[in-house]
Amino acid sequence: MSAQTIRSSSTATLLADLRKRRLEQRRDFHLVLLTGLELEQRGQLNGGSDDQWEAAEQVAVAAVEGGNVDLVQTLVLRLDKHYRDSQPHRANYLHGLVLEVRGDLDGARNCYERNVQDDETDVPSRKRLIALHLSSPLVTLPDPPTKGSPSASVPASAQPYLAASLHQQKGISVLVHYLDIYYTDLAGWLSLATAYAQLALYAQALAALAHAVVLAPSDPWVKLKFAETAYTQGDVALAWKEFLRVVEMSTEAGDKELKGAARRAAMGAKLCLPRLRTPEKSKKASKDADALLAPAKLDEMDLLLSKLLLDAYHKTDGAVGAGVVERWIGGGAEAGPR
Structure with missing residues (x-):
């Protein structure tokens, strides 16, 4: 709107x-x-x-x-x-x-914490408390003091960094407890997945997204987030299948052009192909009799995805033009768009 x-x-x-x-x-x-x-x-x-x-x-x-x-x-x-x-x-x-x-973020946190302590069913206060904790900036702690430092405690310069880290952990803890009670909060599961991903805890992020997929099985963007997280975690076979599923569920019968989540998923699927064609992956696919990972199937899907992407970008005057996509596909998806 x-x-x-x-x-x-x-x-x-x-x-x-x-x-x-x-x-x-x-x-x-x-x-x-x-x-x-x-x-x-x-x-x-x-x-x-x-x-x-x-x-x-x-x-x-x-x-x-x-x-x-x-x-x-x-x-x-x-x-x-x-x-x-x-x-x-x-x-x-x-x-x-x-x-x-x-x-006054400290004052707001204290206000919300008092509310939650007095009434555990105070969902608005709990949500704002979670948001405040998770919104603390992610930073890297300075190098620890060298041996023989006169100060055995955390240096003053590290205090803000330590506080941010503790807020992140507290936010995740409070959010997990909230979702134990209010399981059907889709936004909560997506926030939890994002919080885990920011800490490079991709296995936990994927587990959170699995719950989100259960709650929104027909939402291609939730499925896409699941596929991208699986790829980042290193489970390329799972990512490949989920990317293809997003393309399928985001493309209506008769559509000749990829749009929205389908286009992004097709890009993700193309990125999976070089890593699925390694000898170890091909051997495992043959052993598991996984049709979607068979070399012939990968070649078939590669051609189809390339055609769909080229058709989509030839009809789009976007930031990424058809020429860039052509060079990317022609040079191998593993090179990535330039």
């Missing part, structure tokens, strides 16, 4: 779109923020119905992620008056949002 579409949509349509995003657990904070700004301009985030209060809170969270301080403070002030007596923890959570957008 573009900004122009949002401006031309009715209030009922915009509120319905926000409701759908809440039900589907889709973040899309930039679109939520654009929608919220339009509704605020129309005076439709002042409460009234439950749907409007829910929408106001949803927009407040998006405003935190978008850094819109004024909108956050305006909405939280209204929401606080509405929730303070009936749902004090919810009001405290909203004040945590204000602390976040002001840059």
